[in-house]
Every structure is written in C-alpha cells, then in structure tokens.
Amino acid sequence: MLQYLSTKEDREAFIDKYDNFLFDCDGVLWEGTNTFDGVAESMTLLREKGKRVFFVTNNSTKSRSSFLKKFEGFGIKAELEEVFSSAFATAAYLKHVLQFPEDKKVYIIGMDGIKDELAAEGIRSCGGEEDAGLTDNDSVPDDKEVGAVVIGLDTKVNYKKYSKAFAYLTRNPGCYFIVTNEDTTFPQHGSFYPGAGAIAAPIIAALGRHPDAVLGKPAQNMLEAIYAESHIDPKKTCMIGDRLDTDIEFGMNGGIDTLCVLTGITTKEQLLSPDNRIRSTYYMDSFGDFSK
Numbered sequence: 001m002l003q004y005l006s007t008k009e010d011r012e013a014f015i016d017k018y019d020n021f022l023f024d025c026d027g028v029l030w031e032g033t034n035t036f037d038g039v040a041e042s043m044t045l046l047r048e049k050g051k052r053v054f055f056v057t058n059n060s061t062k063s064r065s066s067f068l069k070k071f072e073g074f075g076i077k078a079e080l081e082e083v084f085s086s087a088f089a090t091a092a093y094l095k096h097v098l099q100f101p102e103d104k105k106v107y108i109i110g111m112d113g114i115k116d117e118l119a120a121e122g123i124r125s126c127g128g129e130e131d132a133g134l135t136d137n138d139s140v141p142d143d144k145e146v147g148a149v150v151i152g153l154d155t156k157v158n159y160k161k162y163s164k165a166f167a168y169l170t171r172n173p174g175c176y177f178i179v180t181n182e183d184t185t186f187p188q189h190g191s192f193y194p195g196a197g198a199i200a201a202p203i204i205a206a207l208g209r210h211p212d213a214v215l216g217k218p219a220q221n222m223l224e225a226i227y228a229e230s231h232i233d234p235k236k237t238c239m240i241g242d243r244l245d246t247d248i249e250f251g252m253n254g255g256i257d258t259l260c261v262l263t264g265i266t267t268k269e270q271l272l273s274p275d276n277r278i279r280s281t282y283y284m285d286s287f288g289d290f291s292k
C-alpha cells in the first residue's frame with residue numbers, strides 16, 4: 001500500500017527501517033546544476049546514523065570520478081565505490097559479458113562519461129564529443145574496426161553522428177547496438193528535456209530494430225553489481241528515485257522497497273492515478289524534507 005511520508009515521525013520511522021539506501025541522482029539529489037533544499041543535510045543525517053549509501057544513476061554523461069566532483073560541489077559525501085552509472089555498467093557489460101575483442105572499438109553517440117568508462121576497462125572508442133561539431137553530409141567511409149555502437153544522452157548530437165552509427169550497425173557484421181539507458185526525458189532548468197531514450201530513438205527507427213542491450217534502470221545490472229560488491233540485505237534496502245519506469249521499476253524488479261520523490265519526473269497525479277501500474281512503497285515531496 002503506497003504510504004505518503006508526511007510527518008517527521010513518518011520520516012524517522014522510514015530511515016530506521018533500512019540499513020542501505022540506493023539513490024537516483026537527476027531529479028532526486030539535483031536538477032542539472034541545482035540541488036534541492038535540504039538534500040546535503042538529509043544525506044549527512046543518513047551517514048551520521050551509519051546507513052550505507054549508493055548512487056545509481058542512468059546518466060551516462062559523466063564518469064564516476066566526474067560525478068564525485070558534482071557530489072562534492074553540492075556538499076554530498078560520496079566515495080567512488082558507492083557510485084554506479086549506466087556508462088560504468090555499459091563498460092563492464094562490454095568487457096565482462098560480451099568479452100569485447102581487443103582489435104575492435106566502440107563508436108559513441110554520447111558524452112565523455114561513456115568514453116572515460118570504456119577507457120577504464122581498456123576498451124578503445126571513437127566519436128562522442130570528438131564528433132560534436134560535424135556539420136557535413138559527406139559519405140561515411142567504412143570502418144571495420146567498429147564492433148559496437150553505444151548511445152547515451154548526447155547534448156551535442158548531430159546528423160553526422162547518426163549517419164556514422166547507422167553505417168557501422170548496418171555494414172559491420174555482428175556490430176552490437178547498445179543503449180546506456182532509455183529515459184525519454186530528464187529534468188533541468190525547471191523543465192524537461194529529451195533524455196537518452198530520445199537520443200537513441202532515431203537509430204531504432206532507421207534500423208527497424210531495438211538495441212541488443214540497455215544497461216540502465218530498470219535493468220538489474222547495477223543492482224547486481226552492488227550486491228556482488230557489498231552483500232547488502234535486500235530486505236533492509238530502499239531505492240529512492242523520481243522516475244517510475246526506471247527507478248521504481250528497478251527497485252520492484254530487484255525485490256527492494258522504493259520511495260518515489262516528486263522533485264523530478266513523476267507528479268503526484270501520475271503516481272496516484274488508477275492507471276499507474278508502478279506503485280512505489282512510499283512517496284514524499286522531496287528527499288530534502290528528511291532534514292526538516
């Protein structure tokens with residue numbers, strides 16, 4: 001039964017119930033370059049109570065170490081081992097699941113986060129922000145070294161990038177088509193903007209097929225990585241997110257409780273609608289309210 005954490009007592013009882021908290025980032029801890037009131041204080045409260053904290057973001061634009069700088073800028077304590085991103089999960093999938101060959105490389109539509117996480121796994125890549133300024137419509141030469149195309153949120157996307165990705169996926173036999181996450185929108189500047197799912201959609205339409213793999217929430221790759229490294233008890237763990245079809249579904253699929261906050265994508269009307277099939281365990285206006 002969906003419970004609204006409306007009083008200080010509700011919020012204290014919620015915190016005492018769990019040992020581990022998994023945090024989505026965009027729409028929960030911040031929106032673009034702005035954090036929400038009380039977020040840093042609420043995070044400090046959890047740390048002071050000895051709770052374990054993990055960050056599980058579908059945002060593939062930054063590497064985990066770059067995210068650490070963003071956390072620090074908002075006064076949020078975070079360790080590298082606590083940060084899991086869709087770019088990190090994608091690099092791990094290529095390396096350890098696909099056993100991506102050393103003589104192959106990845107073509108990226110996305111930001112440096114994907115390039116950096118691939119490099120950390122020793123996987124070569126091209127495209128990404130290097131192709132940001134391409135405006136020509138010249139033919140795309142073959143490049144048989146490209147063994148995978150990875151698409152994530154790309155705020156510098158252009159037609160040439162799409163042309164290259166389409167060329168490699170249709171010309172190179174066995175070329176993997178991977179999307180870091182399928183969030184259709186993400187919150188910033190007080191509004192909503194196209195997300196990774198919207199960036200990948202043109203290639204899905206042109207190819208007439210869906211990706212071979214999508215690594216972000218609600219897929220369980222990041223939760224499995226957390227379990228493998230930390231042995232946390234799912235019964236004492238709660239996922240805190242702002243998007244129903246990624247964060248809350250991720251928790252439901254993983255058998256953990258969930259808290260939906262209303263500072264990002266999901267509105268109270270959407271959450272409470274009789275048509276909504278993705279019901280979180282709890283909901284509250286903002287994670288920052290724990291500091292009140």
Ligand SMILES: O=C(O)[C@H](O)[C@H](O)COP(=O)(O)O
Binds near residue numbers: 061187
């Ligand atoms: O790709 C996107 O649309 C954004 O990165 C999206 O906001 C995911 O970020 P998260 O809410 O999982 O931190």
Ligand SMILES: [Mg+2]
Binds near residue numbers: 026027241242243
């Ligand atoms: Mg979010």
